[in-house]
Amino acid sequence: MESLVIRGGAAITERGIVDDAVIVVEKGRIADIGSGKSSSFSPSAHIVDATGCWLVPGFIDLHLHGGNGSNLATNDASEVLKITRFLASCGTTSFLATLSTGPVERIIESISVVRELIGSQYDGAEIVGIHLEGPYISRERKGAMNPKYIRRPSIDETDRAIDLAAGSIRMVTLAPELEGSLELIRHLADQGIVVSIGHSNATYDEAMVGIDAGITHATHTYNAMSGLHHRESGVVGAVLTSESVTCQLIADLVHVSPAAAQVLIRCKGPSKVAVITDNGFAAGLPDGIYSQTDGRSIFKDNGSCTLENGTLAGSVSLMNQNVRNMVSVLGISLPEAIEMASLTPARVARVDQRKGSLRVGKDADIVIMDDEFEVNQTYVKGRLVYSRGY
Numbered sequence: 001m002e003s004l005v006i007r008g009g010a011a012i013t014e015r016g017i018v019d020d021a022v023i024v025v026e027k028g029r030i031a032d033i034g035s036g037k038s039s040s041f042s043p044s045a046h047i048v049d050a051t052g053c054w055l056v057p058g059f060i061d062l063h064l065h066g067g068n069g070s071n072l073a074t075n076d077a078s079e080v081l082k083i084t085r086f087l088a089s090c091g092t093t094s095f096l097a098t099l100s101t102g103p104v105e106r107i108i109e110s111i112s113v114v115r116e117l118i119g120s121q122y123d124g125a126e127i128v129g130i131h132l133e134g135p136y137i138s139r140e141r142k143g144a145m146n147p148k149y150i151r152r153p154s155i156d157e158t159d160r161a162i163d164l165a166a167g168s169i170r171m172v173t174l175a176p177e178l179e180g181s182l183e184l185i186r187h188l189a190d191q192g193i194v195v196s197i198g199h200s201n202a203t204y205d206e207a208m209v210g211i212d213a214g215i216t217h218a219t220h221t222y223n224a225m226s227g228l229h230h231r232e233s234g235v236v237g238a239v240l241t242s243e244s245v246t247c248q249l250i251a252d253l254v255h256v257s258p259a260a261a262q263v264l265i266r267c268k269g270p271s272k273v274a275v276i277t278d279n280g281f282a283a284g285l286p287d288g289i290y291s292q293t294d295g296r297s298i299f300k301d302n303g304s305c306t307l308e309n310g311t312l313a314g315s316v317s318l319m320n321q322n323v324r325n326m327v328s329v330l331g332i333s334l335p336e337a338i339e340m341a342s343l344t345p346a347r348v349a350r351v352d353q354r355k356g357s358l359r360v361g362k363d364a365d366i367v368i369m370d371d372e373f374e375v376n377q378t379y380v381k382g383r384l385v386y387s388r389g390y
Contacts, residue, residue, distance in 0.1 A: 003031075004382050005041045006366060009050030012057070012338050013358045021055055025364040028381035033358060050368045053376060056338050057357050058093025058365035059319040060345040062171065062274055063131060063220065063248055065098050066281035072097045073293060075109040080117060084124025086284055088378045088386035090318040093365035094128045094346075094355055096170055098278075101134030101145040102294070104157070111165050118168050123385045126365075128351050129170030132161065133219065136174040136181060137199035143224040144313035145199065146294050153180035155187050162191070169193055170349050173219040175200035176210025189214030194348060196248075199224045200235050207238035211245060217348060220278055221247040221264055222256050223312070240264070246272045246348050249340070251325050252317030254304045258329055270336040274345040275322050280305060280314035324373035 004025035011021035013033060024032040024041045032041070066072050068086035070079040080097070087095060097114045099107050111130060118127050134145060136153040151157075153174065162169055171194040174181055188195050197210055198219025203226070207215075218225075218239040226234030239245045240263075247268055250256060255278070256264075265273050277283065282290055282300045290298050298313045299306050305316045317325075319341060326337035346356025354363050364382035369375055378386040 003042050003045035004048065004364070004379075005045045006048045006050050006055060006368070009053040009055040009368065011055040011358055012335050014343070017335065023055060023358065023364075023366065025366075025379075025382040028364055028383070030358060030360050030362055030364050033360060048368075048377070050376075052370070054334070054369045054371075055358065056091075056367050056369055057342040058125075058355070058367050058378065058380065059091045059323070059341045060128075060349065060351075060356060061087070061092050061095040061277055061319055062345045062348060063098050063133070063276040064095055064279045065100060065314060066283070067279050068284035069281055071281045071293060072114070073099055073102060073106060073110050075113060077113050077117060080113060080127075081122055081124060084122060084127070085385070087125035087319075088123075088380070089375060091320045091323075091367040091369060091375045091378055092125045093367070093378060093380045094126045094349075094351065096129050096131040096349060097127050098131040098133050101137060101142075101149045103149060107132070107161065108164060111161055115165055115168050123383075124380070125385075126380055128349055128355070130165055130168050131171040131173070132169060133173040134199065136178060136184065138175040138177070138201040140201040141175070141199045141224045141226070143199060144307055144311050146296070153178055153184045155184055158184060158188070162193075171196055171217065173198040175202065176213070176215060177202040177206040182210065182213045185210060185213040185215060189216075192350075194350075197225070197235060197239065197245075201226050202235050202238075204233040204235075204237050207235045208242070211238060211242050216244055216246065218245055218247045220250050220255065220276065222260055223250065240267045246274060246344070248274050248276045250278050250315050250317075251275045251322035252277075252303065252315045253325050253329060254317070255312060255315060261330055265330070265332065270332075270339045271344055271347075273340050274348050275319070275326065275337075275341045276345075277317060277319055277322060278315045279318075280316070282314075283316040283318065320369065320373050320375055327373075
């Protein structure tokens with residue numbers, strides 16, 4: 001692989017903004033980050049002029065189910081690869097393939113497909129692991145999950161998935177108030193799997209017991225969880241006040257109001273809030289009525305996606321759009337918004353040693369983005385996987 005040099009833009013790094021940046025990439029990793037004429041590189045390197053643009057670390061999405069008409073819940077690897085290419089166009093360079101509550105055999109088939117793709121080379125966002133969202137969740141807080149497939153926690157069933165995934169399950173979302181959940185939480189945490197509280201109707205005390213047992217993360221905070229009341233603080237109160245818990249935030253401004261999003265960020269700080277999409281297959285498609293794999297219809301209209309009864313059914317807002325919302329609506333600084341879309345989720349997924357920021361030695365996952373947050377080019381490990389207009 002020839003050397004790659006991206007120069008001329010403003011790079012957002014862990015140490016601050018580098019103007020007139022020069023990023024040198026060797027063998028898929030960042031070899032040097034300098035400024036202007038102070039940097040040296042091979043005259044034979046491939047030069048990319050990013051003048052007038054932002055150079056940012058690739059976004060990392062901890063929670064998504066599909067996009068552009070394709071589902072991760074599939075037995076067809078080509079469908080998954082379509083999603084990876086779509087994500088690259090939004091600036092996402094890594095993600096956790098999220099499999100929601102459903103038939104056991106469908107989940108097993110999907111795990112098998114994703115597992116085979118992890119570590120392979122393809123033109124799109126890199127799958128860095130699997131996120132199991134359910135099926136051990138609250139019926140009262142099921143959201144758009146099909147209640148037909150909600151089950152009681154089972155260590156044996158979970159171990160079957162873990163064994164099949166061969167180390168690729170990074171996160172499990174569950175409700176700690178269910179009988180058997182605490183044992184499962186401890187079992188997962190002992191294996192280094194991130195346990196996330198979500199789709200939970202737990203009281204504050206029940207949530208805190210789960211956190212003490214090993215929960216360290218919260219799935220799409222505020223959504224599908226018991227809320228904050230001044231006499232019963234619920235799951236929201238527990239995650240807002242627990243130092244050990246990091247939080248997901250769907251930043252589409254539909255799932256969470258701007259004021260509530262600001263409360264979360266002020267309580268937790270950018271280092272503990274991970275921006276996610278929770279996108280389903282309808283993300284990237286025109287408005288309309290679509291049929292899910294379980295036969296239920298979803299309605300995509302004006303930036304939201306719902307079931308027939310009006311329940312939100314995931315998001316359709318893209319990662320670069322969510323970053324734009326953080327800056328233009330919430331008033332978050334661009335470096336902090338980028339941190340919440342890259343380094344914080346990298347830490348949650350435990351891949352921050354190689355991803356999540358522009359730093360020498362890390363994977364060259366780089367996005368060239370204009371002032372309107374439109375993605376011009378996306379690189380994964382130094383390979384161009386998306387170029388606008390081509």
